[in-house]
Every structure is written in structure tokens, then in C-alpha cells.
Amino acid sequence: MRDAADGQQEHFETLPLFSTTDKGGRMTVLRPGRPVGRAAPLLPWLLAAAALWALTGSVPFGALLGLAPTPAISMFLGHPVTVGVAVVLLFVAISATGGVYSRAVDQFGQTRVAGLFASLAVSGGLVADAGVLLLWTLTSDPSRPFDLDAIATSPTIPPELGAVVGAGFALWAAIALLRLPGSIAHARRRQADIDRLRLEGSSFTGTLTAVSFANSWLFDLPIFNVEVGFIVDGAPRVVSAHMRTSADRVPVVGSRMLVLTDDRGTTHVELDSSNGATFEPDVRKYAAPDG
Structure with a gap:
């Protein structure tokens, strides 16, 4: 059973992604x-x-x-070799942050949570750096007063300027940190709902009956409002959902869907790719505009 699940996970396409409750970056996926x-x-x-x-x-x-903290350290940090090393580290840091983002998406199936993790990596690192340097600078010359007016009056670049910039990153980090726990909890709830519905929910075969382009994109992924029709005890039902997908994976009306629901009223819909899904042939139709 585990080998079968691993094989299903390997070939599971996360797009198109559907949600009956959320839209945008809050839409959540859980790989089988x-x-x-x-x-x-x-x-x-x-x-x-x-x-x-x-x-x-x-x-x-x-x-x-x-x-x-000292002129010697300032000269060292401004040396061309040091600047060159910093540029290399910048590209490594960007790559590492991209790794954090992709791993967060893999864990929580949600771009909102991933974006907060990436934001925290950038802002947290810069805040820590600014805080250490500011503390070192102030303790190296305790007699010098800390005065924000020096930003406008000092003939040289005062440490107060760096402190203000660092405070901006601190605010960014604080916002990301405050939003992260709630976003993680939301993503986990959505994933738990999907997992429960797959294990215990009622499964119905549905049909994609309406696809309406919302004329918006998340990054370069077009957003749609869709309707899925299915039959429960001989009575037709329709469930509305948001859909995010890539321009080359826009399912056409009539595509077969899988509808999962339970007695709590929780509903999850997925594209039934086992039936050979048909996508919009014109991949440029919903492509994000340049710029």
C-alpha cells in the first residue's frame, strides 16, 4: 500500500488547484x-x-x-574583495531563500505560508545583522549620543541612518512573525480536512460545468471561478470553487471531477486525472500579460 501511495504522490499534479473556501495564496493542497x-x-x-x-x-x-563600529571595520567592509564576497553571498542567500520557499510549499501546500517563511528569512537575517552592528557601534563609543536628527545634520553617514533602515526590516520581520503562526494553523487545518475527506468522506463523480476567468493571476498562474455538478441520492448538486492553475492546464467544461464531502459540510474538489483530463488547447489564452 505504501509503494502505491508513493507512486501516486510522485505522479500527482498539484495544478489545477481547487478550493471551495479560499482563494489566492491561501488555497491549499495536500499530495496523496x-x-x-x-x-x-x-x-x-x-x-x-x-x-x-x-x-x-x-x-x-x-x-x-x-x-x-570603527573606521578600520568600515574600510574592511567597503574593500572591493569584501564587496565581491558579499555579492557572491547575496546570490547564495537568494538561492537558500528560494529553497526555504519551495520546502514550505512542499510542507504546507500553500504559497502564503511559504512567502511568510521566505520573508522571515530575509528580514530576520538583516535585522539580526543591523542589531549586532548597532549595538557594537554604540558600545564602542558610549559617549556619543544617539540622535535621529544626525541623519539630517551630520556631514557623514551616521549610524542612526542604519538604525532606521534596520528598524524598517524589524517591522517587516515582526509582521511576518505575527502572521506566520495563524497562517500555518490555517494551512494545517485545510490539509487535515483534505486528508480526512480522502479517508472518511463520501466520494462522488462530478463534472466541471462552468469555468469563469477572474482576469487575475497569482504570479503567472491564472485564477478562475468554477462550478462542479454532481449527483447525490439522485438529486443534482452544484458546488462553487476557486481554481488556480497554469495557462497550459486549464480544464475545459465537461472535465470529470472528484467531489469529496462529509456530514460536517466540508467539501473538496479535485480534477479526476485518471479519466484523461482535457485542457484548453490555446495556452496563450490565459497567459499572464508581460510586465
Whole structure:
């Protein structure tokens, strides 16, 4: 049974993605055979990405924003070799953040949660870097007052400027951190609902009866409003849902659907790809506009 589940998971297409409750980045998927997502496996990747951003940010914060504790450190951070290393680290940090994002999508099946993890990696790393440099700068010269007016009056770049920029990243990090627990809980609830419906819910064969383009995209993925018709005890039913997909995987009206529901009123719909799904042949019809 496990081998069969693994094979089904390997060939499971996440797009098109349907949701009867959410839209946009809150739409959630759970691959067959996968458990409900957990945050713990992401933490090492999150910390590694944040550390890379902290190392990368030391150059602009220290050399350009006045947070170098001493002139010697400022010269070191502004040296061409150091700047070159920082540029390399920047690309590594971007790649690591992309890894955090993709792993979060894999865990929680939701782009909203993944975006918050990626935001926290960037902002958290830069805040940590700015905080350490600011504390080091202030303790290296305790007699110097901290005055925000120096941003406008100082003939050189004062550390107050770096502190203000760091405060902006701190606000970004705080917002991401405050939103993350609720977003994780939401994604886990949706995944738990999908898992329960697959195991215990009632399954019906449905038909895609309406596909309406919402004239909007999430990144480059078009968004649709759809209706799925199915029969329950001889009576026709219709369920409305949001759909996110790629431009080359837009199912046409009449496509076979799988409808899962329970006595709680929870409903989940999926494309029944086992029946040979038919997609819109004109892949440019719903492509995101350039720019």
C-alpha cells in the first residue's frame, strides 16, 4: 500500500488547484500519501538562509549605512574583495531563500505560508545583522549620543541612518512573525480536512460545468471561478470553487471531477486525472500579460 501511495504522490499534479473556501495564496493542497505539514523540518533551512542574509547585509549596513563600529571595520567592509564576497553571498542567500520557499510549499501546500517563511528569512537575517552592528557601534563609543536628527545634520553617514533602515526590516520581520503562526494553523487545518475527506468522506463523480476567468493571476498562474455538478441520492448538486492553475492546464467544461464531502459540510474538489483530463488547447489564452 505504501509503494502505491508513493507512486501516486510522485505522479500527482498539484495544478489545477481547487478550493471551495479560499482563494489566492491561501488555497491549499495536500499530495496523496503525504502527512499534514510541520514547521520543524523547515527551521534549519530558515536559520541557514537568515544567517546568509546577515552575512550579506553586513557590507551595506557597515560600509554604506554608518553601522561600522570603527573606521578600520568600515574600510574592511567597503574593500572591493569584501564587496565581491558579499555579492557572491547575496546570490547564495537568494538561492537558500528560494529553497526555504519551495520546502514550505512542499510542507504546507500553500504559497502564503511559504512567502511568510521566505520573508522571515530575509528580514530576520538583516535585522539580526543591523542589531549586532548597532549595538557594537554604540558600545564602542558610549559617549556619543544617539540622535535621529544626525541623519539630517551630520556631514557623514551616521549610524542612526542604519538604525532606521534596520528598524524598517524589524517591522517587516515582526509582521511576518505575527502572521506566520495563524497562517500555518490555517494551512494545517485545510490539509487535515483534505486528508480526512480522502479517508472518511463520501466520494462522488462530478463534472466541471462552468469555468469563469477572474482576469487575475497569482504570479503567472491564472485564477478562475468554477462550478462542479454532481449527483447525490439522485438529486443534482452544484458546488462553487476557486481554481488556480497554469495557462497550459486549464480544464475545459465537461472535465470529470472528484467531489469529496462529509456530514460536517466540508467539501473538496479535485480534477479526476485518471479519466484523461482535457485542457484548453490555446495556452496563450490565459497567459499572464508581460510586465
